[in-house]
Amino acid sequence: MAAKLEVRNLSKYFLSREGEPRKVLDSVSLDIADNEFVCIVGASGCGKTTFIRCIGGLIPAEEGQVRIAGRAVSAPGSDRGFVFQHDSLFPWRTVRDNIVFGLEVRGESAASTRPLADALIKLVGLSGFADHYPSELSGGMRQRVNLARALAIDPDVLLMDEPFAALDAQTREIMQRELLKIWTERRKTVLFITHQIDEAVYLADRVLVFSSRPGRLAADIRIPFARPRNLSIKRTPEFLAIVDDVWKLIEQEVVSAMQLAD
Amino acid sequence: MTKTLNIELPATAARKSRRRVFLSIVGGLLLWEITGRWFVTDPILFAPLSKVLQTGWALTVSGEIWKHLGVSMAEFLIGFVLASVVGVAMGFLMATSRRAQDILDPWVSFFYSSPLVALTPFFLLVFGVGIASKVAIVFTVAIFPILLNAFVGIRSADPHLLEVARAFNCTKRQVFSKVLLPAALPFVIVGLRLGIGRALTGVVVGELFASQAGVGYLITTAGQSFDTATVFLGVLLFSVIGVTIMEGLKRVEHAMAPWRKSIAEVR
Ligand SMILES: Nc1ncnc2c1ncn2[C@@H]1O[C@H](COP(=O)(O)OP(=O)(O)O)[C@@H](O)[C@H]1O
Ligand SMILES: [Mg+2]
Numbered sequence: 001m002a003a004k005l006e007v008r009n010l011s012k013y014f015l016s017r018e019g020e021p022r023k024v025l026d027s028v029s030l031d032i033a034d035n036e037f038v039c040i041v042g043a044s045g046c047g048k049t050t051f052i053r054c055i056g057g058l059i060p061a062e063e064g065q066v067r068i069a070g071r072a073v074s075a076p077g078s079d080r081g082f083v084f085q086h087d088s089l090f091p092w093r094t095v096r097d098n099i100v101f102g103l104e105v106r107g108e109s110a111a112s113t114r115p116l117a118d119a120l121i122k123l124v125g126l127s128g129f130a131d132h133y134p135s136e137l138s139g140g141m142r143q144r145v146n147l148a149r150a151l152a153i154d155p156d157v158l159l160m161d162e163p164f165a166a167l168d169a170q171t172r173e174i175m176q177r178e179l180l181k182i183w184t185e186r187r188k189t190v191l192f193i194t195h196q197i198d199e200a201v202y203l204a205d206r207v208l209v210f211s212s213r214p215g216r217l218a219a220d221i222r223i224p225f226a227r228p229r230n231l232s233i234k235r236t237p238e239f240l241a242i243v244d245d246v247w248k249l250i251e252q253e254v255v256s257a258m259q260l261a262d
Numbered sequence: 263m264t265k266t267l268n269i270e271l272p273a274t275a276a277r278k279s280r281r282r283v284f285l286s287i288v289g290g291l292l293l294w295e296i297t298g299r300w301f302v303t304d305p306i307l308f309a310p311l312s313k314v315l316q317t318g319w320a321l322t323v324s325g326e327i328w329k330h331l332g333v334s335m336a337e338f339l340i341g342f343v344l345a346s347v348v349g350v351a352m353g354f355l356m357a358t359s360r361r362a363q364d365i366l367d368p369w370v371s372f373f374y375s376s377p378l379v380a381l382t383p384f385f386l387l388v389f390g391v392g393i394a395s396k397v398a399i400v401f402t403v404a405i406f407p408i409l410l411n412a413f414v415g416i417r418s419a420d421p422h423l424l425e426v427a428r429a430f431n432c433t434k435r436q437v438f439s440k441v442l443l444p445a446a447l448p449f450v451i452v453g454l455r456l457g458i459g460r461a462l463t464g465v466v467v468g469e470l471f472a473s474q475a476g477v478g479y480l481i482t483t484a485g486q487s488f489d490t491a492t493v494f495l496g497v498l499l500f501s502v503i504g505v506t507i508m509e510g511l512k513r514v515e516h517a518m519a520p521w522r523k524s525i526a527e528v529r
Binding site for chain 2: 077
């Protein structure tokens with residue numbers, strides 16, 4: 001079967017402060033099958049956000065190609081739904097109005113989007129909060145809205161950039177479980193970025209490991225666990241062994257990234 | 263052993279606070295009355311509240327007060343509305359066009375910090391002593407804070423939200439109406455509030471300088487005939503106008519930006 005998302009030899013350069021081009025992504029290629037859940041892990045600063053922004057068409061890549069369902073893309077489009085790392089809800093819109101943003105932009109009326117909005121609010125577990133503003137929600141609830149907003153346009157591919165990074169540990173685990181539940185109900189092709197290895201191994205069919213400077217694909221690991229997955233698999237020896245393998249692949253880079261940050 | 267916590271319920275605190283505000287107002291008015299009645303009894307130097315209210319009543323019955331209020335309000339409203347429309351439009355233009363910003367910015371910065379009310383004699387020479395000169399003064403002093411805040415409002419829109427708009431394929435127009443405009447709204451309101459203060463000053467200064475009608479005219483003529491009660495009445499009228507308009511703006515703000523109220527409640 002043809003891949004839903006195809007990336008071929010994608011390279012990206014940024015200009016350094018001195019005006020020198022600096023390679024941030026080095027010829028990255030990957031294929032994601034229909035309804036596959038793929039996670040990318042990598043040290044902070046290795047180019048994960050840059051990669052997903054290129055796929056989303058938010059920034060141009062100097063070399064390479066991105067295809068969604070066979071069509072080459074270079075600009076944002078409703079075939080991709082973006083869930084952002086930052087708190088990116090519109091503070092002046094209620095939960096419902098945030099969720100239908102993408103539909104409203106396409107010109108759909110509030111009345112026609114209402115049933116879908118209500119269904120999504122229920123799906124992400126926010127019943128009763130439709131008319132709340134983001135400032136009245138917790139961090140976990142806001143990321144649920146963020147997800148619902150991306151699902152509303154019914155994209156071919158869901159692009160998620162560290163959506164749970166800012167949440168506390170317990171909320172994050174609950175959100176991981178919820179995400180899998182939602183994904184089971186609304187099958188989607190997902191590219192999910194994280195710097196947390198256990199999050200990637202728990203969620204994904206495949207974990208792709210990014211190496212740094214420049215960002216390159218260093219490994220492609222198939223995760224064998226059956227679905228539906230319970231959070232308790234995180235404590236099994238098989239799970240921990242995979243986490244350990246991935247950790248060994250990026251340990252050196254995580255350490256050097258930390259030293260650079262110092 | 264249990265210790266009793268000494269925490270006041272918010273409702274009780276609010277009630278106490280309201281009572282203090284009320285007592286402060288009544289006390290102040292009382293002090294005014296007592297001072298005028300028993301301590302500074304010379305009618306040229308001071309006038310008690312009751313005398314001022316009496317004067318106000320007489321002018322209301324004769325209908326004169328409405329004429330003056332009407333003229334002052336007209337000067338204020340025409341000048342302020344013009345300043346708001348032109349100021350907001352120019353601020354948005356400056357924020358969205360690099361070229362407009364480069365051309366306008368030095369002048370805006372200069373005029374924003376200039377005491378433009380000093381141009382009053384000039385406007386009187388050009389536009390005469392009627393309403394037109396006051397409208398010109400009001401417009402000139404009010405426009406710059408409005409313009410500058412509209413500019414800053416657009417510029418301070420969160421870049422993450424602009425990226426969301428791009429990810430959802432917004433047209434330029436949609437980016438403006440769905441992201442930039444709501445993001446700028448609180449700043450625009452701050453600008454309008456500053457503009458109101460300046461516009462009122464413009465009306466007062468313009469009318470005191472030279473006029474044929476208006477609350478400022480009332481004050482000047484009363485001052486020339488040593489009628490301190492009417493002078494006080496005029497000042498009181500200006501204050502009432504100012505407070506009323508500020509309250510009106512607060513209403514508009516609540517209606518246009520309900521999410522800001524919800525932030526305040528959560529805090
Ligand atoms: N707009 C930009 N201009 C210049 N350099 C950038 C820009 N965005 C990201 N970078 C650099 O590219 C590298 C990768 O960044 P990023 O993709 O955000 O990493 P990650 O998401 O993996 O933490 C970093 O070194 C970062 O400083
Ligand atoms: Mg990132």
